Amino acid sequence: MKRRDFIHLSGLGLGAMMVPSLAAFSKPVAAEHLMMSGMDAAAKKLLADVALNTARGLGATYTDVRIGRYLQQFLFTREKNVQGITNAESFGVGIRVIANGTWGFSATSDVTPDGIKKCAETAVAIAKANSKLQDEPVELAPVKSYGEVSWKTPIQKNAMEVPVKDKIDLLLSVNNAALDNGAAFVNSALFMVNEQKYFASTDGSYIDQDIHRIWPNFTVTAVNRQEGVFRSRQALSAPMGMGYEYLDGLASEKFMNPAGFNSYRNSYDMVEDAIGAANQAKQKLSAKSVLPGKYDLMLDPDHLGLTIHESVGHPLELDRVLGYEANYAGTSFATLDKWETKNFKYGSDLVNIVADKVQPHSLGNVGWDDEGVKSKEWDLIKNGVLVNYQAIRDQAKIINEPESHGCCFADNWSSVQFQRMPNVSLRPGTEKMSPHDMIKNIEKGIYILGRGSYSIDQQRYNFQFGGQLFYEIKNGEIAGMLEDVAYQSNTQEFWNSCSAICDKDDYRLFGSFFDGKGQPSQVSAVSHGSSTTRFDGVNVINTGRSI
Template sequence: MKRREFVKLSGLGMSASLLPTGLMAGRQISVEDLMNPGMDVAGKKRLADIALNAAKSKGATYADVRIARYLRQYLFTREKKVQNLVNSESYGIGIRVIANGTWGFAATNEMTPESIARCAEEAVDMAKANAEIQLEPVVLAPQKGVGEQTWKTPIQKNAFEIPVKEKIDLLMDVNGAALKNGASFVTSNIFFVNEQKYFASTDGSYIDQDIHRMWPTFTVSAISKQTGRFKSRDALSAPIGMGYEYLSDNPAEKIVIPNGPTVYRYAYNMIEDATAAALQAKEKLTAKSVPAGKYDMILDPSNLGLTIHESVGHPLELDRVLGYEANLAGTSFATLEKLQSKSFQYGSKIVNLRADKVQPNTMGRVGYDDEGVPGKQWDLVKNGILVNFQATRDQVHYLGENESQGCSFAESWDSVQFQRMPNVSLQPGPDKYSIHNMIKDTEKGIYILGRGSSSIDQQRYNFQFSGQLFYEIKDGAIVGMLDDVAYQSNTQEFWNSCARICDKDDYRLFGTFFDGKGQPGQASAVSHGCPTTRFNGVNVINTGRKI
């Protein structure tokens, strides 16, 4: 399937127009083949050693190997039809080397000893050719070899073991619920991914990992023929590092907002959400168009997660800060000088933002990153002050450190690993405080849920975010729905307007399944946790137009 067809089928629409192209890489296989265990660890070790030895004997001073197998099952439906079912496998080896102080990388899916040795040599040749235009030889932070290790995402139900019929029945029920409740159209999809990654390096690490993630989602549209208007509402689910158990009904994992929607934590009732979505999409058709101005914004994790991703996650990527992404994503307002000053007020004093590769149920959780560094957690913003960045082994020396935080990731065996965002999460407030309390304490505000349009500049100052659901709050209560809402702010100003954060009981995960970065583009999946949070006096614009 071509990328554009995928984007169309997935219902991701125009917001996905900048998706990297590797999403659908791989060959189509049968459902049964998804359960095939693939090559055993001893076989992978044998191939990895061939690559490492070939690279060393050709002159590499360091080499690492990823033998990776990506299994994907994607289901696409609309109304009463299954549009597509994709089962795919992508399998191959990527070899990265340092020679003459320069990186080289080559990959192949021909898994014979000869081909792998040749591939390793090609990587060394490339490093040597490119060393001619190298000004800054690679400085690699040490990482002690960890020997033979295994790690697996702790899932309860492997989604690939669930019969396809059960999944299609679920999506048909989701679509049926939406149509029954007045939706004009509905598309629903589920994405399941299993990354089986074997990493080996000349440091003496041999790491076998089995990583799982999934994303159930839908878009419900309501149309008024009379007015010619149409409105849609996307699922409030989160892409998540869980097994099929995420798709279950558990009242303990739900929060019901008075006069508002229901939101979900670690168990998502897709049919219930689709029912609500149909009713809400219809309500949006006649919702009041927002008067532009300053409002106190109450942001649900399903909305704030993306704002964290864009205004904290990306600007604190060290490769951006240094200029390595200048030609595409841009650089960062958060400079090394601001970090070194130890006084840069990123947010208000209650703002604590933490990076991690270990948080349960997140998509960033791994045993080890793609250069053999164990999963860690660390502070990025502590009591409002910028205290750290996210780095890889070849860049952490710019921070004066000699230990990587473990942020290396490659989308596929045939793409080179580089710095990718770990989970970045806003820590809950210390005092007992629920979303109900927060609404009650708000005089003139807007409560926003769901992921909507997003845009931010190339240094991450100025941003504009929209959402899926907007509720007007007056004198401590939700009084009705609003439409045409987007909030515009500046990163530092916004985080310094953070006035109150709900407690840990309200903490939930947001995720992005296809975060794009790099040239050629690569996708990665990452989660962001936070409770519902209030930001005071944020600028809201009205996005209604007539053509």
């Protein structure tokens, strides 16, 4: 990657750095190709049966087959120019089997009966070869047979069908709005994904799914050329499991936050946010540098989601807990012995965190996972106590679960499915409270919005988080903008300092569009919901300028 390309992608957020791996098995296509219908379910069923019957005939005791068509459109602009347009398609088959009590997997882009038959034969051969090293056979939790079923993201407007010109015009209007309001530099991007996934298994399910996701993003930079100082502000958008209605106002829903500008839920005004970003980036140039010390933190959902992701979502992945996932920022402090006590205080009594794959508009919302398990919701932390993990079919027995949680996924037909984070969300408070109410009771605090840089250790315990915008709170009121803010804590101490959570009217989604895990690396998309939340007495450090 050339240096200027690295800088460009970095400006759009760390998530965009995962774009090359997402598109590794894709081929360029015309934009019109993204709107073409794929193979119908009846044809896919016939091909899936070839895999199932071939593997069974060779001695496999279990087989699943995934026929996937993955469509991507990524648009990039900077100031007045279009920097890149990617239209890509990936189409192929992945076959997973158990033979001699051992997993085997193979994949092919030859989506024909002969190609699939050879692929199934290879998967069985791999399983039998692996079985020589298997200490005990794979044991799968039972799953219901659903027959022939389908599921589709409930979109109002397919983003792939919106003309590329209209989407580029939107991004350039975002750039112009930022430049007109004093920005020195701006880049913007729009990521759209459509996964057409067909799953079949020897358990008797044939599942056809059509999944849509969208993520608008930008970075606005203001410069003080006399002092040689610059400050940036990224978009406060959340990637969503929605169609283009997220951007065109069909699902309009926004409200004023205590800092005096709009937040968004189930819709996003990209131009309005860019105007705010330009003004706030300029304000950041002269903002007071924070005085280190203990503060009560008031964390907006578009910030808190990343903290949830890193300090709750990842450490409660059962493969990390068991040490199966250790190389890629793996393992976890939340070991089985803590769960077995049934009283490990992960957080305060107010903290109730759930996992799910069913929340509307979320990135993780699907009908079934890649093992044919129907999506559901389950508790991870209840009244502050650790009560469960995230487990798939061959893990469920380890934590005495009667069935999988339905969180097994692959990012492509060419990748083997494994345990991935579902949506992990903090339940809103039960008592009526808005962010405006919350701020009135804070004497010395900081209000933080937007995702920033972060660092967390291998066990997901000791961490540091930054943000996009920081506002000092004095005696129940906003006292001005701060800069150079980051907070440090450990996971248990932090969540036990939670003292107030706004109610459901403030509940919003944060999202990670390119969450990486595994070796070879795979990406996935996941949302984290929360309302504005207060944490008391958190250590804040100064990350930059002299005080």
